[in-house]
Amino acid sequence: MIGFENVRKEYPGGTVAVEDFSLEIASHEAVALVGTSGSGKTTLMRMINRMVDPTAGRVHIDDEDVAAMDPVVLRRSIGYVMQASGLLPHRTVLDNITTVPVLRGTAKGEARERARTLMDTVGLDPDLADRYPAQLSGGQQQRVGVARGLAADPNILLMDEPFGAVDPIVRDELQGELQRLQRELRKTIVFVTHDIDEAFRIGDRVAILRPGGRIAQVGTPQEILADPTDDFVASFVGADRGARTLHVEHVDGRDVVVDADGRAAGVLAGADGRLGDGGAADGDAAAGPGAEALATEERPR
Amino acid sequence: MNENPFLGALDWLADPMRWSGPSGIPVRTAEHLGYTALGVLVAALIAVPVGLYVGHTGRFKGLAVGAAGVARALPTLGLVTLFALLVGIGLTAPLLAFVTLAIPSLLAGAYSAVESADPATVDAARAQGMTEWQILTRVEIPLGMSLLVGGVRGATVQVVATAMLAAYVGSGGLGRYIFQGLGSQDYPQMIAGSLLVIVLALVLDLALLLLQRLTAPRGTVAP
Amino acid sequence: MSWVLDNLDVIAGYTGAHLVQALPPILLAFVLSLPLAKLANSRGWLRTGVTTTSGLMYAIPSLPLFVLLPGLIGTGVRSPLNIVVALTLYGLALMVPTASDGFRSVSRDVLGSATAQGYAPAARFLAVELPLAGPVLLGGVRVVAVSTISLVTVGGVLGVPSLGMLFVDGVRRGIVAEIAAGVVATAALALLTDALLVMLGRLLMPWHRGREAGRP
Structure with a gap:
């Protein structure tokens, strides 16, 4: 379980990225944070693995305050998949996937064995193992990114617009794969996107954010579509789709x-x-x- | 003397006497290489850690860039003669000049190497749980290695030239032939000395260029 | 310090001679590099060749070049012309690859839209391509200027008058102040020229001003 308690993020220049945000995310639940740029969605997600520390409030995982944890240890225990994959360009696919297990001290052979299994899980051809990221298509890179995020078998998977940089057809395919994976693996997923259709597809629950990380509405896609709280949500959901x-x-x-x-x-x-x-x-x-x-x-x- | 001075230079180089003894070409070349290696090494011990720190943290960048810029504006011959007068005869004076002049290239090479890493890649490495040291040694340095070697290359070229000028104030090395020739109005000898320095400089430059190519990380260049 | 005050006229004279040898190579390297870079960019193999040659040229120390050139082009060893030719070659070695990069950095879309708007090739070069490559070109000229002004001093050992004479004379007569004055004067001349180039760049390329200052 992940909990946000009245978190606030204010940058030294006085910019307030997040004003006052609270949300509970249950274990094995996929929650999509959706909003336009400036809604603080990525900032909020990065508070979970302490890539960002809140100015006020606290974030806890299974009732343990993340502020008390060593950021490096914390990050190694949480999978992270980002836009444009963020793969290390000078390491092969297999080495990229084994990054975190090797950092955590898993024997190289064992890590590679598991990496090969993961490549299969995310639908990557095993022949690609020794390729470099630049030699892969955008969709393949994202699959490697997902495999890397899963490599240490984390309970939590953070996904920051992971499919934002691929074309619509591949994106659709990757979203489908992620749904399939989630049915099998049942991770706690926090998924950041600006695409409401993607949010509805991936999220068990969706949080629609206004600028400054203010929650406009939280609920299942059905709840939001059926009963948007206000015009902001209705227009965000798109073309008054509900009506x-x-x-x-x-x-x-x-x-x-x-x-x-x-x-x-x-x-x-x-x-x-x-x-x-x-x-x-x-x-x-x-x-x-x-x-x-x-x-x-x-x-x- | 009125015949072609280049033929005279070849005659000078062909004389077997030039290739042995304490002022022979092999010894002078070895001296020149020794100065260069020592100068670059000492400068690297100072400049590379500073450059890596500046590149990784982004702190004091303005200061480093400014210092490197000012150091580049310093005239080589001026430093060589100044240190010679201040410190006196011996290795210390020329070494001080070598190090001062090699630092800007190495500093710039080191910080631009670290800075060249894509911020998104570094961010991803941090998010995976790499420590700052691991980010530096496993991501930033490998990705920027050829720029770092480029800095060594620039510094080497600079020190080879400076080591030649150091002969003007009494050091050894291949510059000796040029200044002896200058003193005795022996233009062929000056040309011969010049050719030797040029060959040495080009060989070192090409060797480091090759190293630069070899250290470019696989995966980031077209296979 | 008293040496400096007593010899201000000497320093001034050498500074003048210094500039006479330094400014032509800087200007020549800039002007000549533009057509050479355009030419290099027109053929892939030519560009590779130019880049490689320039790199090697730059590895050659200046004094040997000063010594070899008279034998090749018939100037006297002590002739300032010799220094000017050698430093122009160095300037080109730095400037041609930089200008080539600069022109390549101009977006093809921008050039295409300029052509579509009816710019003739020459006008397009002067009004669009040159200004857009401007910041990169300026960066190159600044490096050429600083390095040229510093390299002129090396001619001093051959007896070519410049601020380098202060080093030669200072070491011969054992006057530290004379050498120090030479170092300071040369560095100041280089940094002053650099600052003037930056100001010139701001004047000619006002759109670029904010970006340079904004870098952390």
């Missing part, structure tokens, strides 16, 4: 979802009523976020 009325039209033998203005919002995936369990995108990735919107739309309100 959008959708209907189905038949085009060329397919069911196309069309909104009130007559714009196509997506293609209905399988008319067998599977929509409710969030599996829409699995069936037809090309349907894009529209189908996802629909999936949540169809939930009983």
Whole structure:
């Protein structure tokens, strides 16, 4: 469990990144912090592994104040995946994945063995083990980043816009993989993003932040869509999606979802009523976020 | 003397007498190399740790850049003659000049080596749980190694030139031939001495250039 | 100190001679480097060749070059022209790769849009490419200026008049103040020229001013 208690971050220049933030994140839960730039979301996440120390308030992990822990030891116990992967350019894929276990004193052979397993887990071709990061595609680099984050088998995984630098198709694929991984591994995940669709897809709960780290709304994607607390959340969630009325039209033998203005919002995936369990995108990735919107739309309100 | 002075220089170099004895070419070359190695080594012991510290912490950067800039503006010959008068004959005076003149290159090489590491890579290394020392030794130095060697290369070139001028105030080394030739109006000997210094400088420069290429971290250059 | 006060006219005379040998190479190296760099950038192999040659050229100590040049170009060993030619070569060795980098750093998009707006090649070079490469070029000229002013003194051992004569004369006569005056005067001349170049850069490239000052 991760707890934020009235944390505040003020920089020497007087800039206040986070005003007063409190949130509890349960073990094995994936929470997405979503907001525009300046919302303090990355700052908040970096307080967990003490890359940033709060000016006031405290952050605790399983009731232990992180301020009392050695930052280096703490960081080695928490997985961290960042945008553009942050891999060491002069180390091979395998060496990058084994970085943390080796720092923690795991024998090299053992660490490499586990790294190979992890490469398989995150869907990386084992032939890539001896490549350098620059020789990989953006999507492959991010997979290495995820594998590295998982290498020391941490309970907590921090993800800072990990899929922000890859193209939409690869991003969609990586998001799907992460969902699959999370079903298997059940880590406590804190996921920072500015993309509300990504937040809804990854997060069991989503915290929408206003500038200064003020929480606009916290809840499951369904709760937020069903009952946005105010106009800020409603507009953030996108095009008043919650209020959008959708209907189905038949085009060329397919069911196309069309909104009130007559714009196509997506293609209905399988008319067998599977929509409710969030599996829409699995069936037809090309349907894009529209189908996802629909999936949540169809939930009983 | 009116014949081609370059042919005269070749004659001078071809004389077997020049290649033996305490003022022969092998001994002078060894002296020159010795001065250079000693000067660069002592300067590196001072400048590299300071440069790494400045590069890693970003502290005193303005001071380091400023000091290196001022040191670059100092005339080589001026320092050599000044130290010779102040300290007297011996190794100390020229060594002081070598070290003073080698420091700017080494300092700049060391801090730019550390600074060249992508801040995102360093941030990621810190977030993985590397200590500051591990970040320096396992990330920043390996990634910047060729810039560091570049600093050594610049310092070496500088000290080779300075060691030659030190012969003007009585040190050994290949500069001796030039100044002896100057004193006795022997232009072929001056040319011969000059050619020897140039060859030495180029050989050292090429060797360090090669080292620079070899130390470029794999993975960051196109395979 | 009294030596300095008694010999201010000598120092002034040497400073004048010093500048006569230092300024032409700085100016020549800058002006000549522009077409040479453009030429080098037009062919990949030429650029590699120029960069390598420049690096090696810079490794050659100045005195041997001062000694060799007269035999090659027919100037006298004691002729200031000899020093000017040698220092121009050093200046080019520094400046051509820098200018080549500078021109390469100008974004192709910007050049493309300038062409699209109707700039003729020459106008595009003068109005767009040159100013945008300006900060890099200025950096190069500053290094050339400082190193040239310092290197002029080496001619002193050959008897070419410059502030370097203060070192030669000082060591011969054992006057520490004379050498110290020479060191200070040379360094001051170099730093003053550098400062003037920075000011000139701010005047010519006002858009660049904030960035340089803002660096930590």
